[in-house]
Amino acid sequence: MHLDPLAILTAFGLIFLAELPDKTMFASLAMGTRMRPLYVWFGTSTAFLAHVAIAVGAGSLLGLLPGWIVKLVSALMFGFGAFMLLRGGGDDDADEGGRTVSGFWPVFSTAFMAVFISEWGDLTQITTANLAATNGTWSTAVGSFAALTTVSALALVAGRFIAKRVPLKTVQRIGGVCMAGLAIWSLTEVFTG
Secondary structure: OOOOHHHHHHHHHHHHHHHOOOHHHHHHHHHHHHOOHHHHHHHHHHHHHHHHHHHHHHHHHHHHOOHHHHHHHHHHHHHHHHHHHHOOOOOOHHHHHHHOOOOHHHHHHHHHHHHHHHOOOOHHHHHHHHHHHHHOHHHHHHHHHHHHHHHHHHHHHHHHHHHHHOOHHHHHHHHHHHHHHHHHHHHHHHHHO
């Protein structure tokens, strides 16, 4: 196994820039305001690890999945996330803590599934597959995974920062509206892409 520092940096830079404005970053930010950020990060990181492995090991698999199905499932997952965030806005402030998803496995699995499903056929996955073909499998895998987990961590830190300064109900509503927007965006991609 040979690791090329330049290939790692190339993969990191390209994937970081591609993922920064991506819908997954916003989904991580929204989940981090409602769930324990470290658990969310473990879930998103595991999903990213799976996607990097798939991209560098079998990039041709992407061509086997119909893109419209992936986008439709992604839209449904974002819609479910929006529903979960927006339904939390009841009148009883004392009960608010009970609505937060807690526990390692529920948070981990929610974050994992949201990212795992929505990242299929994503620009970063396709870019990772292309880089692996030209710059080496292991170097691309290391650089891509580092970039994806870094963006997720940044989103979660920003989410925690916002949650400490803005009332939770406001953050949840904004997050729910953002997730609903992502659901609509993904759904329109089904019909336009």
